[in-house]
Amino acid sequence: MSDPSVYQTFAASAGRWPDRAFLNVLPETAEVYGIDAGEITYAQALGRVQSYAQQIKEAGYVRGQRAxxxxxxRPDYFLWWLAFNAQGLSVVPVNPDLRLAEMAYMIGHAEPVVAISVTARVDEMRAAAHEAGVEMPVIPFGAPLPTAVTQAAIAARAGDAEAALLYTSGTTGQPKGCILTNDYFIQAGQWYARAxxxxxxxTDGERMITPLPIFHMNAMAYSFMAMVTVGGCLTALDRFHPRSWWASVRDSGATCLHYLGVMPSMLMGMPATQDDRNHSVRFGFGAGIDPELHNAFEERFGFALxxxxxxxxxxxxxxxxxxRDPRHVGTSCIGWPDDSVEVRLVDEAGQDGDHGELLVRHAGPDPRKGFFAGYFKNEAATDEVWQDGWFHTxxxxxxxxxxxxxxxxxxxxxxxxxxxxxxAVEVExxxxxxxAIARVAVAAVPDEMRGDEVFAxxxxxxxxxxxxxxxITTxxxxQLAYYKAPGYIAFVESLPVTSTQKLQRATxxxxxxxxxxxxxxxxxxxxxKRAAA
Structure with missing residues (x-):
């Protein structure tokens, strides 16, 4: 018997809690996207997913392909993902900030057989597919699926049921495609449910709100799968809006939320009001808060981050x-690994100690349980990060x-x-x-709002x-997503390089x-600034 899929996990929750709210769209998000505001129940969502899945089947798309x-x-992102998953296809989420050349690389690398896009980006994605030399139909959101042009499947990694291929930046320039299996997502939901x-x-009806991109691992694997696993409702905003954030939190009825470090900094910069604690949030889950603001945030807004x-x-x-306590608020504390995680801290000489690179693996007979299945078309990079049986973070x-x-x-x-x-290599x-550029080197510099900024x-x-x-910046x-462009430029006479012209990153x-x-x-x-859609 095969392992359960993301769709089967969702369908089981829909059977258990059919009348509960599953996805919620607030009016401000609905206005941005031109969609209906309000909630859909698990039963309603299941019906739409099954309808989409039937379209996929009738159009001739087959297990092992990618969309x-x-x-x-948009909430339909999740519904289409579930539908493709039900038919055994994997999805390749696209960051809408990417431009043509970046999409062309992804298309050429991932080899999808169909794409569904917001209408404003259809022509650009079609051009990207043409540039990549990949024959695939690109349809606007809401249009019927065209007949498949091929029934060829892609072998990602033997024995793994791929649910998504997520691209993440590394040090080699081009993004790597992370193969994420059904089990990867299910484990994420179960981890959160057991936390x-x-x-x-x-399982009494949690309500989570997130402004984070739902095409990233955080929202797909943790926000979404956590709510599916416990029968909760997810409110996904189009983006983070500091001025209307607390109104959105109240209107969503959120009992928990997800954040990144830039959010608390911006919220602490807003004037205090009598509504600062007028919400139902018990906790926020995230990373990267400014340690100097951590305690003050919790005191002001009345819940733990x-x-x-x-x-x-x-x-x-x-x-x-x-x-769990003591959380050592305000110290960049990330807690303790539980019994399911093994860790090592290794210095530059490869010696274990209490300060160094974090190496991790799952405890037990399968050290890769819950991890990605590997980098697509890059076994060398996969082997490199798994040196000696440990994942090098x-x-x-x-x-x-x-x-x-x-x-x-x-x-x-x-x-x-x-x-x-x-x-940095990609930007360089x-x-x-x-x-106008003879030579260039890019590095991170601190930014109090955004964590890092790009310095060229x-x-x-x-x-x-x-x-x-x-x-140059314009x-x-x-050429690149707006956030990759230089935030600072310094014109210099030379760059710090070795005798062999290798850039000295530390210098x-x-x-x-x-x-x-x-x-x-x-x-x-x-x-x-983000380009207009």
């Missing part, structure tokens, strides 16, 4: 969570004498801006194509002035920290 979804944070302490859930650690690759196989962590763990820094050369992972590769050190070919910097916005980090306060550095953050 690409660019539906932003104790501060972030414990019940539970800091946790996980990655797309680790899923629920190795979650570390500060969900690239994150630096320290451990106190009582076993409490604290996040320190990222070892990998990844810039994390407002929850988005940005590979794009910028290097600009005619540029050896210019010609003028080195503010006008050139703005032109051009970059046409670059020191240099950018110094240049951040240099009056000659040009601030281009105001240009970094």
């Amino acid at each position: 690409m979804l660019l539906l932003e944070n 104790e302490g501060v972030c414990a859930l019940n 539970t800091e946790a650690w996980a990655m797309t690759e680790t899923g629920a196989g190795a979650v570390i969570c500060a969900n 690239g994150d630096i962590v320290r451990r106190a004498s009582d076993g409490t763990m604290y996040f320190v820094d990222r070892k990998k050369n990844v810039i994390r801006r407002s929850g988005e992972n940005i590979a 590769s794009a910028l290097a194509r600009h005619p 050190c540029i050896v210019p070919e010609g003028p080195a002035d503010a006008q050139t910097a703005q032109a 051009w970059c916005l046409t 670059l980090k020191t240099l950018t920290a110094k240049l951040l306060d240099d009056p000659a550095t040009i601030d281009t953050r105001h240009l970094k």
Whole structure:
């Protein structure tokens, strides 16, 4: 008997709680997307999913194929995912901030057989498919599915039932496709349902609100699967709106919420009101809050923010969570690994200790249980992160004498801006194509609101002035997602390199920290805005 699927897990919950609210759309989100506001029950959702699944079957799509979804944070994203899952197809979620070249890479790599997109992006996705040399129909959201052009399936990894292929940035430039199985998602929901302490859930009708992208692992694997597992209702906003956030929380009836570090910072910057505690939230679950604001936030708004650690690759196989006291609020504490997780902290010399790179695996006979199944078309990278039977996270962590763990820094050369992972190499590769740039190096610098910001050190070919910097940034916005463009540009005479011309990343980090306060550095953050749909 095969392992259960995401769809079967949902269908079981729909059978148990048919009349409960499943997905909720608030009026402000409905207005943004031009869809209906209100709730749909588990039974109503099941009916729509089964209707979509029948369309998929009749159109000739088959098990083992992939469908690409660019539906932003619309609730139908989840329904189409469940429908494709019911028919044995995997989904490839698309970040709507990606531009044509980025989508073309994903399409060429993932080889989807059909794509459903918001209407405004259909032509661009069709152009991306053409550029990638992939024959697939791209249809606007709401249109009937066209007949499949092929019945060929893709072998992702023998023995694993793939549910989604999520792309995550790394240090090699191009994003990697993480193969996520049905079991990956089911384990995530079950982990959350079994969690104790501060972030414990019940089956009495939880209501969660999230402003995070539902095409990322956090919302797909934790927000969505947690609510499915306990029979709760999920309210997904189109995005985070600080000024209307608490009204949305109240209107949704949320009992819990998900956050990233930038959110508490922005909310603490808003004027205090008598409604700050007028809500039903018991806890927030997330990561990256500014330690200096952590205690003040909890005091002001009246609920705990539970800091946790996980990655797309680790899923629920190795979650570390500060969900029980003492939580050491305000110290970057991520809690303790429970009995299901084994950890090591390894220094640069490969020696175990209480400070170093975090290595994790699932306890028991299957060390990869709950983890991703591997990087698609990249077994070498998969083997590299699983050296010696341990998953190498690239994150630096320290451990106190009582076993409490604290996040320190990222070892990998990844810039994390407002929850988005940005590979410096990818940005450098794009910028290097600009005619005004002779050489370029990119690094992360701290940003009090967004965690990290992109800083570009540029050896210019010609003028080195503010006008050139703005032109470079504006051009970059046409090549990459807006958040990857430089937020700061410093024109320099040379870059720190070795005798073999290899970039010295550590020296670059020191240099950018110094240049951040240099009056000659040009601030281009105001240009970094989402492109209109």
